[in-house]
Amino acid sequence: MRWMHTLAVGAFLTVTMALPAAAAVDVSGYRFEDTNKVAGKDLKLNGAGMRTKFVIKVYAAGLYLPEKSKALAEILKQDGPRRITLQMARDVSSEDFGKAFMDGLNDNVDKAEKQKIVAQIGKFGEMFAGVDGLKKGDVLHIDWIPGSGTVCELNGKKLIESVPDVNFYNALLRIWLGDKPVDRSLKPALLGDAR
Template identity: 60%
Template sequence: MHFMKSIAAAITLCCALGQAAAVEVAGVKLDDSAKVANKDLKLNGAGVRVKAIFKVYVAGLYLPEKKSTVADILSMDGPRRITLVMLRDVSSDDFGQSFITGLNNNADKAEKTKIINQTMKFGEMFQQIPSIKKGDVLTLDWVPGSGTQSTLNGKKIGEVLPDIAFYNAVLKIWLGDNPADSSLKPQLLGSSKGSGA
């Protein structure tokens, strides 16, 4: 009898641990950790990007350690990841244009000048993809010593873009002074406030 109770307790613990390994946002399960450049990253925060009344994607920000301020995140050493899981189909033109708009809305003239070549290459990456479909997963990783690496559904897309200033400019799409979605920003910073579900 004691043996059966031990097995039941072990099964309960495994189930609890399995449930703790993912965070659910708008029906999308995000792992609470990710591995980038052989380093374990933690899910800092997650939420839904809403445009007008439409839920566009779930976003998750992964960092080596949890941070709650934009300045701390932008000055971090080590790898980082932003994961986007699409909640609807979007043309690659529209998706790419929204990225470029977000970059432009959150970078000053000097920053834009510094990253203009990488921004153009980033835009070209979206031209290689006919569309982004519901359920597609786009990841944007910062890999120290290499650069910004993008994948769509686990396949590398585009070039590696070497400047940390570019990756930080991409993060500012969601974390900058003029974020793409003002309710998503606090969620990525680890706040439970906002309309993420």
């Protein structure tokens, strides 16, 4: 009887060790957990990748959603909170980050839609003026929280009061996931196509 117990314990340990741990995704040394809690809800890592500019690593990005999806239209319609996390791989001035933000919006949001969110764009732009650049190792969370709005935190510190329009948050997501994404190799990674 004892040998059956030993055999059962050995089999259990073998199976347990073979199961994948609830591991994080590693993007060039930057870690993204498989789940993240935003506004009390568990979000799933949809995908993660590295933003590069002329082969220079700028930041690692991760997209968290209530349900994984590879289609932008579905992502933009999802209920519940959403999160994009940027982990800085180099220092970036507020001016450069703000310019990249505006370039990304201009490339992916048409004039009529931009007119509807112009006040929110201005409010978000104020954030860049209030931050003395982003440093290597900084972590920026850009969250959509239903009933509150778009909320940004830098290293755990809230940067601006919430921006309430979901259309604004969806416009932000298009910077990375739109027709002219800021980085063509990052888009499929965030959509879960390149892990």
